[in-house]
Amino acid sequence: MKRFISFEPFITLLLIFATTFCAAQELSFEDGKKYILGGLEVTGLQSYNEQTVKTYTGLRVGQPITLPGDEISGIINKLWGLELFKNIDFYITNIDGDKVFLELNIIERPTLSSVTVNGVKPRKVDDILKDTDLKKGKKITESLIANTKNYLDNKYKKQGFLNTKTSIIVAKDTSETNAQKMVVNINKGDKVKIKKIIFEGNEQLSDKKLKGAFKKTKEKRFWRFWKKSKFIEEDYENDLELLSDKYAENGYRDARIISDSLIKVDENNIILKYQIEEGNKYYFGDIDFVGNSVYSDRQLAAVLGIKKGDTYNGVLLRERIADDSKPEPADVTSLYQNNGYLFSSINPVEVSAENDTINFEIRVIEGKETFLNHIDVVGNDRTNDHVIYRELRTRPGQRYDKSNIIRTIRELQQLGYFDAEQIKPDILNPNPNEGTVDIKYNLVESGSSQIELQGGYGGGGFIGTLGLSFNNFSIKNILKGEAYKPVPMGDGQTFAMRVQASRTFRVYSLNFAEPWLGGRKPVQFSLNLSRTQQFGVDYNNSTSSRIEVDKDRGFAITGISAGLAKRVQWPDDYFTISHSLSYQLYEFNNYDIGLFNFGNGKSNSFAYTLGISRNATSGGRIFPRGGSNFEVTAKLTPPYSLFSNKDFEALRDRSEELTLLEVQQGGLSAADDAELEDIDQQRFRWLEYYKVKFKGDWYTTLVGDLVMRTNAEFGFLGNYNNDVGDVPFERFFVGGDGLGNFTLDGRDVVQLRGYENQSLTPIDPLTGQQEGGLVYNKFSLELRYPLTLKPSASIYMLAFMEGGNAFNNFQEFNPFQIKRSAGVGLRIFMPAFGLLGIDFGYGFDEDLRPQSIGNGPSGLQTHFIIGQQF
The missing domain is CATH 3.10.20.310 (membrane protein fhac)
Incomplete structure (x- = not known):
């Protein structure tokens, strides 16, 4: 006879004992009888080892045991706590004297073999399985099914699908032992929209003002495409607080919402109704x-x-x-x-x-005055500590200053070595009694080196570009082989080299910058070397598919510049003053194409540039969210003509006379042509000019992540001596994408989208050609919104309006006579490749090219942006 003990109160066991052994002995329902455990058998197992279960119960053959008693009850509760079994029973199989033999019968819960999710996009399934922990081998319980259903219902209701219904079906999987398949059916239905918002009891504040207080709870309107009208409970609750704040802003501190109700119109629409008590104004x-x-x-x-x-x-x-x-x-x-x-x-x-x-x-x-104790930086795997610590505005022993912490975050963002969105300072170990606190800056390294590799066909031939830019370079480790990972990094220096070549031109450049010369003060040293070669084209033997190059004709620029820039403390410590000296040698060899004043000879340019800049932007270099950045530069050459005995007035008059004759006759005789070149060689052997430029950017966060960028630019190229005239180099070419990757003559290429490249360059009245402007101005307004700002890729979209123009001289300059455009664009910044983007701009006015006059607006233009500054 098998005697049964359930996991419930052990009255059943007592009854069995009482009826079976009442003749031999008397049993008390309060007191159990003591036995020696003679044996334990575990039955019903399918996937677990019997000895493992015996060990887990803690029962050993030969130990004393009281039946009924708390020991068996405790074992049952312990096994139930594992949530592995759906039924647990103890049986007495035999009693031999004072020995008792027990059987533990277990019915295991089935395991999950597979899950099928219906009703959502396939790419969302993995997230659902992860969030609900539905994985192969999971024990299927009633609570697992109920919790999964509730989670999914609530998940989609929070997204506005108030009618979401989830059903879960399990079925036996005959291919595995004690396993079940699960099918999850999700019926989200349509998003429930807010058809109407009704206020009752409001007399002092209008319905319009109260509706405007809501940030995300909005009525359905066909014209409101930027703000959805779906009902989301979390947003709804948050907006209730904003409604109270709206009254508090207007003096009604006692105003309260007596009741708020949700009225269902149909499956897809609801009405929100609020009963308000305004109270008195204070x-x-x-x-x-x-x-x-x-x-x-x-x-x-x-x-x-x-x-x-x-x-x-x-x-x-x-x-x-x-x-x-x-x-x-x-x-x-x-x-x-x-x-x-x-x-x-x-x-x-x-x-x-x-x-x-x-x-x-x-x-x-007020508390005790607080001082900084320990300052730690973590997360800089590549950047050396000293590069970071020299940017910190917080030092051990300093008095605590919240503004210094904010400034430190800004400085670290400006380095560009770390993810700007993840620079987080932690205030640790605050000690009010001693007045000390620790700060730990948490950093996440982002790629700071870039590679530019381009290839394409243009001008009848292949154009290739290779550029390498290392923005966190370490020149002191350049001879250490173990430091190449893949190049020596971590000292905050910049090293860049670039080569661009085709059959008709070659460009080489090498740049190096050390931001802390000597390591003690923020004095930046920069050195730049460049070489540009342009070859002549044999048009008689060229075809549309192949250009024949004449290397006996050409033009070259060799340049070198060195500069120092120092951060200053006045007017505030956002200012930087820079100085640089540069020398360019322009060499012409039978290169008379009308772009310059002469086709043979040399020109020299030795210039000093003074720059004053103030960079107080916040949010990082890629996507600034606030602050401003402006720069004023003045580039000056010596006034050589003041120390010369040449009659520049006569030279200028003769040059204009020969130029006009060339235009009228369509050319000059060999003698006149040689004379004109000689005159211009005398005028421009040593270039003399001054060039003033201003550029300002302002960033304002409007709402959320929406940022407005406003921009203003101005440039003027002047001369010291009108008889010498304006130099043929260093001019302003406006229009297009603004990419000046290959600029022959030191020109400034100014972006103005919606127009073709350099098409807003004015026509010289003497030659009838576009030879570059002497004055330009430009205004821009951009709205930027980030799609993602992750370290792997930062992406933001933008809409813009801008206008600008270039002029032949200052007398013609009119800042309001601008060429207008508008459009949209996209920017993608990837650390390895820099900034990539595309703009679609519409020009509302004619450009300045002779062939465009009278043909109407410039129209829609597409611009591809590669490597442009942020």
Whole structure:
């Protein structure tokens, strides 16, 4: 006879004992009988080892055991806790004297062999399986099925699919032992939209104002494509707080939402209804400061900016005390934290309300002045510590200053070596008693080196480009083989080389920059070497598919420049002053194509450039979110003509006379042509000019991640001596993508989308050709929105409006006479390849090329952007 013990209260066991052995002995229902465990058998197992289960129960043959008793109950609860079995039973199989023999019968839960998810896109299935932990071998329980169903229902309801219904079906899998297949059917239905929002009880604030307070809860309107009207419960709850804030901003501090209800119109539409009690309008009364000793009442009141008699504004009061929405707020809390009082606490307290006036006490607990203890940086796997520490505005022993932490984040972002979105400072080990705190900066390295590899056909031949730019280079390790990973990195230097070649031209450049010359102060040293060669074309023997090059004719520029740039402390420490000296040698060999004043000879340019810049942008180089960046430069050559005895007026007059004759006759005699070249050689053997440029960018975060960039540019090329005239080099060519990868003559190539490249360059009245402008200006407005800002790739889209123009001289210059355009674009920044992008711009005006006059607007133009500055 097999005796049964269930896992429930052991009354059943007692009854069995009572009825079986009542004749031989008396049993108490309160007290069990003691036995010696003679044996234990485990039955019903399919996938588990019997000995493993015996060991887990803790029962050993020969041990004393009380039946019924807490020991068996504890074992059953312990096995249930594993959630591996769906039934657990103990049986008495035999009693021999004082020995008892037990059987543990177990029914295992089935395991999950496979999962099929229906109703969602295939690419979403893996995420669902990961979130719900539905993986092969998982034990199938009722709670697993219920939790999975609830999770999926709630997941899609949060996305606006309020009618989501999930069903889960399991079926036996005959191909495996004790396994079941699972099918998850998700029916999301359509997103539920908000058809209407109704307010009742509002008399002081209109429905329009209250609806405008909602950030994400919006009525369905056909014209609102930028803000969806789907109902999402989390957004709905957050917007309820904004509704209360709207009343608090207008003096109604007692306003409350009595009730809010969701009315179902049909499967796809709902109505939101709010019952509001507005209460009375209040005003600020007396505002007293209590507990302040570091700052006077007048100083704190100036920062608070709220006066007696002002309409009560609870939101403004909260922001003036502590504004967490801005990185650098002008509030009372920041005033203390920017001056060493990290542990300060500022709390506004209503002390009385008289009629419609509320009196406040601003209670200040200043705490102990705080100093920085330990400063740590983690996450810099490639960049050496000293490169980072020299940019830190926080040093051990310094007084705590919140603004210095924010400035440090900005400086680290500007380096470009780290993911700007993941630079996070942690405030550690705050000790109010000792007045100390530690800071740890968490960094994530991003690629700082770039490769440019391009190839294509243009001008009748193949054009190839190879460029390497290492923006975190280490020149001191250039001879250490173990440092090449793949090149010596980590010292913050820049090393770049570039080669571009075709059958008709070659360009070589080499650049090096050390941002901290000597390692002690932020003085940048830069050195640039370049060589450009352009060969003549034999048009008589050239075809549309192949150009014949005449290497006996050509033009070359050899250049070298060196510069120093230093950060200064005045007017503030965002300013940099730079100085550079440059020399260019222009060499012409039978290269008379009309682009320059002469086709044979040489010109020399020795110039000094002074630059003043201020870079106070925030958010990183790739996608700035705030601040400004402007630069003013003046490039000057010596006024050689002041020290010369030549009659430049006569030379100029004769040059203009011969040029006009050339235009009228379509050419010059050999003698006149030689004379003209000789004259221009005398005028421009040593170039003399001054060139002034301004460029400013301003960034403003409008809402969320939407950023507005405004830009203004201006350039002017002048001369010291009108008799010498304006130099034929260094001019401004406006229009197109702005890429000046191959510029022959030191020209500035200015981007103005919606027009073909350099098509807004004015026509010289004497020659009738586009020889470059002497003055230009440009204005731009861009709206930028990021799609992703991950280290592997940063992508943002943009919309732009811009206008600009170039002019022959300053007398013709009119800043309002601009060529206008508008369009959209996309930018992709990948660390290995730099910035890539495409713009579609529409030009609303004619360009300045002779063939375009009278043909109407420039129209739609496509521009491909490669390697352009951010």
